[in-house]
Amino acid sequence: MTDRTLAGPTLDDFLAARERVSKVAHVTPMESSTYLSRVLGAPVYLKCENLQRTGSYKVRGAFNRLSVLSEEEKSHGVVAASAGNHAQGVALAARELGLKATIFMPVGVALPKLQATRDYGADVVLSGHSVEDALRAAKEFSDSTGAVFIPPYDHADVIAGQGTLGLEILDQVPDVDTIVMAIGGGGLIAGVASAVTQVRERQGRGIRIIGVQAANSAPYAVSMKLGAATAVVPTPTIADGIAVAKPGVLNFEIVKDVVDEVVTVSDDDTARAILTLLERAKQVVEPAGAVGVAAIMTEQVEPLGTTVVVLSGGNIDPLMMERVISRGLAASDRYLHFRVGLPDRPGQLARVSEIVSEANANVVEVLHTRHGRGLQISEVELELSIETRGPEHAEQVMERLVENGFKPVRVE
The missing domain is CATH 3.30.70.260 (ACT domain)
Structure with missing residues (x-):
């Protein structure tokens, strides 16, 4: 048994979430990477969550959260705010459970993400010019209609759902020593790190967790150094899927205990990583999903045993892809x-x-x-x-x- 108590979901919570999430989420492929293994100097595997339904891991946390709502809560429907992956995850989860979903998105949202969210059956409301504007509108909608607000990362049920990805990693690569993944608000890394840490401590083994943020928006990098959740002023980054101003409250409580290190990468580093994944691994990955590979390519991950890098999403707009490839070529x-x-x-x-x-x-x-x-x-x-x-x-x-x-x- 583990000799410490972590904030947030218990191992039993993660196992129960896995049972629920298995009804909708795929077990995504785990691919070895000869090129990245050579770069790192240790075996590297890619957890291809970019091939998940809706194109990212977000459906895991959304489906788990919606699954445990009471019948009274379900009758009022759900509401969320997002410019991309969370929107699609909530929309699909709601459709699978027969719930009404309303998603607020900023006016300038990329057309493919807008259309995909609508195609999953959600009512999409365009509001404001930023995710923050859409978030305020979604909360006002929740207050006025009774619809249950589904947060993108700062909730125990969402964290438990994202943590099912960690259990899959342990199944697919039992001897994994290091897991590298992106950090935005912290839902993914809090869930994965907590789940795998609790499993490994029961086994009497350790594991190293490394988080990666975009250099232009890195509140966890600052917060980990200061020992308290600290806000930053984000500046534009191609990795907009992980661009947040402040860590989630529960997320940070978990991350500070189970994540070993947080590093940052530049947009040029990320563009090079996307290009490498296209050419070497034949994987289409969005900028937020490629930052872990960027950390390896910039030698910020020490080669300590078998390493799994999470490709957390593949929802990249074709116009953005064109610009990113050009930038990646220039950076290389x-x-x-x-x-x-x-x-x-x-x-x-x-x-x-x-x-x-x-x-x-x-x-x-x-x-x-x-x-x-x-x-x-x-x-x-x-x-x-x-x-x-x-x-x-x-x-x-x-x-x-x-x-x-x-x-x-x-x-x-």
């Missing part, structure tokens, strides 16, 4: 952007293109202007975007240009 030095000044005479553009071609790089975009800042009357400026094979190849292209008398300057 496979998309080189530079400008170079040229004498304003015929043949200069052709000469630069010829040098790039001779270096086996591919020009994808060209801007030719006489109006750049600081240009002489007899000069023009050429701005090129080219595809390369990586950092060494990009450097070779730049060196060839310099050898031929040009002075290229990288553009970030």
Whole structure:
């Protein structure tokens, strides 16, 4: 038996949640990754929750919470606020249980997420221009109609549902030593970490849990250092699914006891991770779901035994995917952007293109202007975007240009 009492759900709560959640959630695949194993220096497995129903783990917590409502509560329906995964999870859970669901979403929500939520049968109300605006509207709706508000992470039943993912990990990789996953409000990591810790302590074994946040929105990283839930001011990040200002109250009580470390990754790191998952693992993963892989690729995870990385979601808008891939290519030095000044005479553009071609790089975009800042009357400026094979190849292209008398300057 465990020699300590954790806040939140007990192991029996997690086991009961697993029985309920199994009625709607898939047991998602666990895939080994040769590439990431080589990067880390230890075996790495990917828990593909991006292949879950609704495209993320969120359906687990939503279904568990809705399943334990009283008949009186169910008669009033449920309400939630979200810009994406939580909305879809609640909508599907409500449909499966025959409940009326109303979901408040911000006006600018991505169309695929809006349509998916409606397709699961929920009434969608567009309100405000942020998740916070939608959240206020949802709570007002709950107060006026009696609909039960379903929080995205800060509730014991939601945490218990998310923790069923941890029990699956132990089934699929019994010798796992480390689990790496994203942290937003904390529902996923609180559930998974608590569940696996309680199982392992009964077995007399330990386990290491590492949380990963976007650097632009990392309240847990600060809170863990200070020992108290602390708010931050989030700034924009591509990992909007985990962008929160403050940890959940119950979530932090659990996390501070069972999570060993919280690290942060930049948007460029995350973009590179998404590109790697596409190319190496053939997995489509949203930015919030890829931060664990980014932490491994940036060497922030120490190689201490078999490691499982949770790919928590795959709901990425195609337009966002296009931008993320471009950013990932640039961050990997496979998309080189530079400008170079040229004498304003015929043949200069052709000469630069010829040098790039001779270096086996591919020009994808060209801007030719006489109006750049600081240009002489007899000069023009050429701005090129080219595809390369990586950092060494990009450097070779730049060196060839310099050898031929040009002075290229990288553009970030």
